[in-house]
Amino acid sequence: MYDVVLLTLGSERDAPGGGCGSGDACCGGTSDPTGKPPAEPGGGRCETPRVPVLACADALTARGARVETVIARSDAEVDEVLARLDAPARPDGLTWPDPDSKVRLVVATASDAQLRAVVRRLVRRYAPPPSRRPAELAGNRTVPDLPPIGVLPLDPARGGPHRDLAAQLGLPREPAAVAAAVLDGGVRRLDLLRNDGGSVTLDGALLGAADDAGRPLHWRGRVEVDDAVLTDGADPILACAIGNAGGYATLDSLPLLTAGDPTDGLVEVAVAVPVPSRATLGRKKKIRYEVRRARGRAVAVIPRDERVPFLDDGVEGELSRKRSWWTEPGAWAVFTG
Numbered sequence: 001m002y003d004v005v006l007l008t009l010g011s012e013r014d015a016p017g018g019g020c021g022s023g024d025a026c027c028g029g030t031s032d033p034t035g036k037p038p039a040e041p042g043g044g045r046c047e048t049p050r051v052p053v054l055a056c057a058d059a060l061t062a063r064g065a066r067v068e069t070v071i072a073r074s075d076a077e078v079d080e081v082l083a084r085l086d087a088p089a090r091p092d093g094l095t096w097p098d099p100d101s102k103v104r105l106v107v108a109t110a111s112d113a114q115l116r117a118v119v120r121r122l123v124r125r126y127a128p129p130p131s132r133r134p135a136e137l138a139g140n141r142t143v144p145d146l147p148p149i150g151v152l153p154l155d156p157a158r159g160g161p162h163r164d165l166a167a168q169l170g171l172p173r174e175p176a177a178v179a180a181a182v183l184d185g186g187v188r189r190l191d192l193l194r195n196d197g198g199s200v201t202l203d204g205a206l207l208g209a210a211d212d213a214g215r216p217l218h219w220r221g222r223v224e225v226d227d228a229v230l231t232d233g234a235d236p237i238l239a240c241a242i243g244n245a246g247g248y249a250t251l252d253s254l255p256l257l258t259a260g261d262p263t264d265g266l267v268e269v270a271v272a273v274p275v276p277s278r279a280t281l282g283r284k285k286k287i288r289y290e291v292r293r294a295r296g297r298a299v300a301v302i303p304r305d306e307r308v309p310f311l312d313d314g315v316e317g318e319l320s321r322k323r324s325w326w327t328e329p330g331a332w333a334v335f336t337g
Contacts, residue, residue: 001102003066004182006053006152007081008108009117010073052175053108056152059179065104078121081105085147094128097147104182104335106150112165112203112247115151116313119192119332120200122146140265140297141328142194148333150182165203168245169262172337181337190262192331193244196324202313202332203247204257205325207301208239209309220304223271226296230271233304238272238289242299242325248311254289265329266295298326 049057049069057067072078085105087098109115127143128134137144153166153173169188172178193201209217218236222229231237239256241248244267246260256270272289301308301323308319 001064001066002183003068003084003103004060004106004150005081005084005103006049006057006060006067006069006106006108007078007118008049008053008069008071009078009114010071050108050154052152052154056106056108056175056179059176060183063179063183065179065183075121078118079125082118082121082125092132092134094132094134095125097122097126097144099145101147104150105147106152106178106182108152108154109164109166110154112313113315115149115165116200116202116315118149119146119202122332123192123194123200141331143192143328143331145189145330146192146332148187148335150178150335152178163247165245165247168203168247168260169334169336171334177337181335185335185337187333188263188336189330189333191244191265192328193242193267193325194328195326196322199312201242201244201325202262203245204241204243204260205310205312206239206241206248206251207308207310207319208237218274219308221308222300222302222304223269224300225267225269225294226298228294228296230269230292230294231273233302235271235273238274240272240301241268241270242301243268243270244327247313254291256291258293259295263330265327266297267299267325267327268295269293269299298324300324 053069057069060067070081072081084103085097085101087096090096107115107118123143126146151166151171152175153164166173172181195201208219211217216238218238220233220236222233223231223240239251241256243257243260245262246257249257249260254272256272257268260268270291270293272291274287275290277286277288301319303319306320310317310319
Protein backbone atom coordinates (compact mmCIF):
# COMPACT_ATOMS: atom_id res chain seq x y z
CA MET A 1 0.00 0.00 0.00
CA TYR A 2 1.04 3.58 -0.58
CA ASP A 3 2.24 6.33 1.72
CA VAL A 4 0.32 9.44 0.66
CA VAL A 5 1.36 13.00 1.52
CA LEU A 6 -1.43 15.59 1.36
CA LEU A 7 0.39 18.88 0.81
CA THR A 8 -1.19 22.29 1.32
CA LEU A 9 0.71 25.50 0.66
CA GLY A 10 0.51 27.81 3.64
CA SER A 11 2.77 30.46 2.11
CA GLU A 12 0.95 33.60 0.96
CA ARG A 13 3.36 34.03 -1.94
CA ASP A 14 1.48 31.78 -4.36
CA ALA A 15 -2.06 31.97 -2.97
CA PRO A 16 -4.67 34.52 -4.07
CA GLY A 17 -5.10 36.95 -1.22
CA GLY A 18 -3.02 34.97 1.29
CA GLY A 19 -2.89 31.67 3.12
CA CYS A 20 -3.53 28.25 1.66
CA GLY A 21 -6.94 29.14 0.30
CA SER A 22 -8.54 31.70 -1.96
CA GLY A 23 -8.90 35.06 -0.25
CA ASP A 24 -9.57 34.41 3.44
CA ALA A 25 -11.08 30.99 2.73
CA CYS A 26 -8.06 29.17 4.16
CA CYS A 27 -9.35 29.28 7.73
CA GLY A 28 -13.03 29.36 6.98
CA GLY A 29 -13.48 32.92 5.71
CA THR A 30 -14.92 33.92 2.37
CA SER A 31 -13.08 34.32 -0.91
CA ASP A 32 -12.26 37.74 -2.30
CA PRO A 33 -15.32 38.65 -4.44
CA THR A 34 -13.16 40.68 -6.81
CA GLY A 35 -11.17 37.64 -7.88
CA LYS A 36 -8.00 39.69 -7.60
CA PRO A 37 -4.92 37.76 -8.83
CA PRO A 38 -2.18 36.69 -6.41
CA ALA A 39 0.01 39.33 -4.86
CA GLU A 40 3.24 39.30 -2.91
CA PRO A 41 3.51 37.96 0.66
CA GLY A 42 1.22 39.40 3.28
CA GLY A 43 -1.57 38.13 5.50
CA GLY A 44 -2.13 35.36 7.99
CA ARG A 45 -1.28 31.71 8.20
CA CYS A 46 -3.54 28.71 8.31
CA GLU A 47 -2.80 26.29 11.12
CA THR A 48 -5.22 23.47 10.27
CA PRO A 49 -6.05 21.66 7.01
CA ARG A 50 -9.23 22.64 5.21
CA VAL A 51 -12.28 20.37 5.16
CA PRO A 52 -11.61 18.88 1.66
CA VAL A 53 -8.10 17.90 2.77
CA LEU A 54 -9.45 16.11 5.84
CA ALA A 55 -12.13 14.40 3.75
CA CYS A 56 -9.55 13.22 1.23
CA ALA A 57 -7.31 11.96 4.04
CA ASP A 58 -10.23 10.00 5.50
CA ALA A 59 -11.01 8.47 2.08
CA LEU A 60 -7.38 7.45 1.59
CA THR A 61 -7.11 6.00 5.10
CA ALA A 62 -10.30 4.00 4.59
CA ARG A 63 -8.60 2.36 1.60
CA GLY A 64 -5.60 1.37 3.71
CA ALA A 65 -3.18 4.14 2.70
CA ARG A 66 -0.86 5.66 5.26
CA VAL A 67 -1.63 9.38 5.11
CA GLU A 68 0.19 12.46 6.33
CA THR A 69 -1.08 16.03 5.94
CA VAL A 70 1.56 18.73 5.61
CA ILE A 71 1.16 22.51 5.48
CA ALA A 72 4.30 23.93 3.88
CA ARG A 73 5.02 27.64 4.35
CA SER A 74 8.33 27.88 2.50
CA ASP A 75 10.21 26.39 -0.42
CA ALA A 76 12.37 24.49 2.05
CA GLU A 77 9.33 22.82 3.59
CA VAL A 78 8.00 21.91 0.14
CA ASP A 79 11.41 20.46 -0.71
CA GLU A 80 11.32 18.29 2.42
CA VAL A 81 8.13 16.68 1.11
CA LEU A 82 9.46 16.26 -2.42
CA ALA A 83 12.60 14.55 -1.13
CA ARG A 84 10.42 11.55 -0.30
CA LEU A 85 10.01 11.00 -4.04
CA ASP A 86 13.77 10.65 -4.65
CA ALA A 87 15.29 7.54 -6.16
CA PRO A 88 18.25 5.85 -4.43
CA ALA A 89 21.60 7.57 -4.82
CA ARG A 90 23.03 7.45 -8.35
CA PRO A 91 26.69 6.90 -9.28
CA ASP A 92 26.73 10.32 -11.01
CA GLY A 93 25.45 12.05 -7.87
CA LEU A 94 22.32 13.48 -9.52
CA THR A 95 19.08 13.74 -7.56
CA TRP A 96 16.50 11.78 -9.55
CA PRO A 97 12.82 10.85 -9.07
CA ASP A 98 12.02 7.23 -8.21
CA PRO A 99 9.63 5.79 -10.84
CA ASP A 100 8.82 2.90 -8.48
CA SER A 101 8.21 5.04 -5.40
CA LYS A 102 5.49 3.92 -2.99
CA VAL A 103 5.00 7.53 -1.92
CA ARG A 104 2.24 9.43 -3.65
CA LEU A 105 1.79 13.19 -3.52
CA VAL A 106 -1.52 15.05 -3.44
CA VAL A 107 -1.41 18.84 -3.71
CA ALA A 108 -4.41 20.72 -2.32
CA THR A 109 -4.77 23.77 -4.54
CA ALA A 110 -6.83 26.93 -4.23
CA SER A 111 -5.32 28.20 -7.50
CA ASP A 112 -3.21 27.07 -10.42
CA ALA A 113 -0.46 29.27 -8.96
CA GLN A 114 -0.16 26.92 -5.99
CA LEU A 115 0.09 23.85 -8.21
CA ARG A 116 2.70 25.64 -10.30
CA ALA A 117 4.68 26.44 -7.15
CA VAL A 118 5.04 22.73 -6.38
CA VAL A 119 5.91 21.77 -9.96
CA ARG A 120 8.52 24.55 -9.99
CA ARG A 121 10.17 23.00 -6.94
CA LEU A 122 10.08 19.57 -8.62
CA VAL A 123 11.89 21.04 -11.63
CA ARG A 124 14.50 22.73 -9.45
CA ARG A 125 15.06 19.50 -7.58
CA TYR A 126 15.42 17.14 -10.52
CA ALA A 127 16.69 19.25 -13.45
CA PRO A 128 20.37 18.33 -13.93
CA PRO A 129 22.95 21.05 -14.64
CA PRO A 130 23.75 21.26 -18.37
CA SER A 131 27.31 20.17 -17.65
CA ARG A 132 26.05 16.94 -16.02
CA ARG A 133 23.28 16.00 -18.44
CA PRO A 134 22.82 12.19 -18.26
CA ALA A 135 22.64 10.08 -21.39
CA GLU A 136 19.14 8.76 -20.60
CA LEU A 137 17.57 12.23 -20.67
CA ALA A 138 15.53 12.75 -23.85
CA GLY A 139 17.00 15.16 -26.36
CA ASN A 140 13.92 17.45 -26.25
CA ARG A 141 13.90 17.68 -22.46
CA THR A 142 15.92 19.33 -19.70
CA VAL A 143 14.15 17.45 -16.89
CA PRO A 144 13.33 13.75 -16.37
CA ASP A 145 9.77 12.49 -16.04
CA LEU A 146 8.55 14.27 -12.93
CA PRO A 147 6.55 12.23 -10.39
CA PRO A 148 2.76 12.32 -10.93
CA ILE A 149 0.68 14.58 -8.69
CA GLY A 150 -2.81 14.14 -7.33
CA VAL A 151 -4.67 17.45 -7.56
CA LEU A 152 -7.27 18.28 -4.89
CA PRO A 153 -9.05 21.54 -5.82
CA LEU A 154 -10.06 23.47 -2.70
CA ASP A 155 -12.54 25.80 -4.39
CA PRO A 156 -15.69 24.94 -6.37
CA ALA A 157 -15.36 24.52 -10.12
CA ARG A 158 -15.55 27.88 -11.84
CA GLY A 159 -17.72 28.39 -14.87
CA GLY A 160 -17.02 30.63 -17.81
CA PRO A 161 -13.86 30.84 -19.92
CA HIS A 162 -11.39 31.06 -16.99
CA ARG A 163 -11.60 27.53 -15.67
CA ASP A 164 -8.79 26.24 -13.51
CA LEU A 165 -6.43 23.63 -14.89
CA ALA A 166 -8.12 20.76 -13.04
CA ALA A 167 -11.39 21.62 -14.78
CA GLN A 168 -9.71 21.94 -18.17
CA LEU A 169 -8.13 18.50 -17.75
CA GLY A 170 -11.34 16.93 -16.47
CA LEU A 171 -9.71 15.86 -13.21
CA PRO A 172 -11.86 14.75 -10.26
CA ARG A 173 -12.70 17.48 -7.73
CA GLU A 174 -14.49 15.65 -4.91
CA PRO A 175 -12.12 14.41 -2.18
CA ALA A 176 -13.24 10.77 -2.40
CA ALA A 177 -12.82 10.79 -6.19
CA VAL A 178 -9.37 12.36 -5.88
CA ALA A 179 -8.40 9.64 -3.38
CA ALA A 180 -9.59 6.94 -5.78
CA ALA A 181 -7.63 8.48 -8.64
CA VAL A 182 -4.44 8.57 -6.58
CA LEU A 183 -4.74 4.92 -5.52
CA ASP A 184 -6.39 3.32 -8.57
CA GLY A 185 -6.40 5.81 -11.43
CA GLY A 186 -4.15 6.22 -14.40
CA VAL A 187 -1.37 8.72 -15.01
CA ARG A 188 -1.62 11.40 -17.68
CA ARG A 189 1.63 13.02 -18.76
CA LEU A 190 1.45 16.70 -19.70
CA ASP A 191 3.69 19.23 -21.37
CA LEU A 192 5.45 21.83 -19.27
CA LEU A 193 6.62 25.30 -20.27
CA ARG A 194 9.93 26.35 -18.76
CA ASN A 195 11.26 29.88 -19.11
CA ASP A 196 14.61 31.59 -18.84
CA GLY A 197 13.40 33.48 -15.77
CA GLY A 198 13.72 30.24 -13.81
CA SER A 199 10.04 29.42 -13.49
CA VAL A 200 7.48 27.15 -15.17
CA THR A 201 4.04 27.53 -16.73
CA LEU A 202 1.35 24.85 -16.58
CA ASP A 203 -1.57 26.61 -18.25
CA GLY A 204 -0.46 29.84 -19.88
CA ALA A 205 0.54 33.48 -19.69
CA LEU A 206 -1.23 36.66 -20.76
CA LEU A 207 0.81 39.82 -21.44
CA GLY A 208 -0.94 43.18 -21.34
CA ALA A 209 -3.09 45.27 -19.03
CA ALA A 210 -6.09 47.61 -18.82
CA ASP A 211 -6.62 50.97 -17.13
CA ASP A 212 -9.00 51.58 -14.22
CA ALA A 213 -11.89 51.97 -16.65
CA GLY A 214 -11.17 48.64 -18.28
CA ARG A 215 -9.74 50.10 -21.47
CA PRO A 216 -6.81 48.15 -22.91
CA LEU A 217 -3.35 49.67 -22.60
CA HIS A 218 -1.42 48.99 -25.76
CA TRP A 219 2.25 48.05 -25.61
CA ARG A 220 4.94 47.20 -28.10
CA GLY A 221 7.33 44.32 -28.38
CA ARG A 222 8.77 41.68 -30.68
CA VAL A 223 7.10 38.25 -30.48
CA GLU A 224 8.72 35.25 -32.17
CA VAL A 225 7.53 31.64 -32.27
CA ASP A 226 10.34 29.43 -33.57
CA ASP A 227 11.12 31.14 -36.89
CA ALA A 228 7.81 33.00 -37.22
CA VAL A 229 7.61 36.68 -36.24
CA LEU A 230 4.10 37.66 -35.10
CA THR A 231 5.10 41.28 -34.59
CA ASP A 232 8.44 43.03 -34.99
CA GLY A 233 7.76 45.67 -32.36
CA ALA A 234 6.17 48.28 -34.58
CA ASP A 235 2.56 47.29 -33.89
CA PRO A 236 0.64 48.37 -30.77
CA ILE A 237 -0.33 45.14 -29.02
CA LEU A 238 -3.56 44.66 -27.11
CA ALA A 239 -2.52 41.31 -25.65
CA CYS A 240 -0.19 38.38 -26.18
CA ALA A 241 -1.36 34.96 -25.01
CA ILE A 242 1.10 32.10 -24.52
CA GLY A 243 -0.75 28.86 -24.06
CA ASN A 244 0.14 25.39 -22.94
CA ALA A 245 -3.52 24.67 -22.18
CA GLY A 246 -6.57 26.88 -22.78
CA GLY A 247 -6.95 29.09 -19.73
CA TYR A 248 -6.23 32.27 -21.68
CA ALA A 249 -8.16 31.31 -24.80
CA THR A 250 -10.30 34.47 -24.83
CA LEU A 251 -9.99 38.07 -23.71
CA ASP A 252 -13.29 39.94 -23.32
CA SER A 253 -14.90 37.63 -25.91
CA LEU A 254 -11.98 38.10 -28.31
CA PRO A 255 -10.74 34.62 -29.32
CA LEU A 256 -7.00 34.32 -28.80
CA LEU A 257 -5.95 30.68 -28.46
CA THR A 258 -7.85 28.16 -30.55
CA ALA A 259 -6.31 24.76 -29.88
CA GLY A 260 -4.87 24.58 -26.39
CA ASP A 261 -3.56 21.05 -25.90
CA PRO A 262 -1.09 20.33 -23.07
CA THR A 263 -0.13 17.01 -24.64
CA ASP A 264 0.91 17.99 -28.19
CA GLY A 265 4.45 19.15 -27.40
CA LEU A 266 3.80 22.65 -28.75
CA VAL A 267 3.16 26.11 -27.34
CA GLU A 268 0.40 28.16 -28.96
CA VAL A 269 0.89 31.92 -29.15
CA ALA A 270 -1.54 34.65 -30.17
CA VAL A 271 -1.00 38.39 -30.58
CA ALA A 272 -3.95 40.80 -30.87
CA VAL A 273 -3.24 44.10 -32.64
CA PRO A 274 -5.71 46.91 -33.46
CA VAL A 275 -6.59 47.50 -37.10
CA PRO A 276 -8.59 50.68 -37.91
CA SER A 277 -11.31 50.26 -40.50
CA ARG A 278 -12.18 52.87 -43.08
CA ALA A 279 -14.49 55.64 -41.97
CA THR A 280 -17.77 56.08 -43.80
CA LEU A 281 -19.37 59.48 -44.42
CA GLY A 282 -20.37 61.03 -41.11
CA ARG A 283 -19.04 58.13 -39.03
CA LYS A 284 -15.82 57.66 -37.11
CA LYS A 285 -13.33 54.94 -37.82
CA LYS A 286 -13.96 51.70 -35.97
CA ILE A 287 -11.21 49.62 -34.43
CA ARG A 288 -11.17 45.89 -34.90
CA TYR A 289 -8.51 43.49 -33.66
CA GLU A 290 -6.45 41.21 -35.82
CA VAL A 291 -5.25 38.06 -34.05
CA ARG A 292 -2.03 36.52 -35.34
CA ARG A 293 -1.33 32.97 -34.19
CA ALA A 294 1.51 30.48 -34.39
CA ARG A 295 2.48 27.18 -32.80
CA GLY A 296 5.97 25.91 -32.11
CA ARG A 297 8.52 24.62 -29.62
CA ALA A 298 9.51 28.00 -28.16
CA VAL A 299 8.41 31.63 -27.96
CA ALA A 300 10.42 34.78 -27.22
CA VAL A 301 8.97 38.14 -26.21
CA ILE A 302 11.19 41.23 -26.32
CA PRO A 303 9.33 44.24 -24.86
CA ARG A 304 9.96 47.66 -26.35
CA ASP A 305 8.16 49.38 -23.49
CA GLU A 306 9.85 49.73 -20.13
CA ARG A 307 7.52 47.34 -18.29
CA VAL A 308 4.79 45.05 -19.59
CA PRO A 309 2.39 43.60 -16.98
CA PHE A 310 1.46 39.94 -17.30
CA LEU A 311 -0.31 37.04 -15.63
CA ASP A 312 1.44 33.65 -15.63
CA ASP A 313 -0.75 30.84 -14.29
CA GLY A 314 -2.63 33.59 -12.47
CA VAL A 315 0.44 35.16 -10.89
CA GLU A 316 1.09 38.84 -11.58
CA GLY A 317 4.43 40.07 -12.88
CA GLU A 318 6.12 42.65 -15.08
CA LEU A 319 8.29 41.97 -18.10
CA SER A 320 11.14 44.41 -18.58
CA ARG A 321 13.53 42.33 -20.69
CA LYS A 322 13.48 39.43 -23.11
CA ARG A 323 11.71 36.33 -21.84
CA SER A 324 11.66 32.95 -23.58
CA TRP A 325 9.39 29.99 -22.92
CA TRP A 326 10.01 26.49 -24.31
CA THR A 327 8.10 23.23 -24.23
CA GLU A 328 9.16 20.18 -22.22
CA PRO A 329 6.92 17.46 -23.74
CA GLY A 330 5.33 15.15 -21.18
CA ALA A 331 7.54 16.43 -18.36
CA TRP A 332 4.97 16.43 -15.57
CA ALA A 333 1.96 14.26 -14.80
CA VAL A 334 -1.31 14.02 -12.88
CA PHE A 335 -3.32 11.12 -11.51
CA THR A 336 -6.61 10.80 -13.39
CA GLY A 337 -9.90 9.19 -12.46
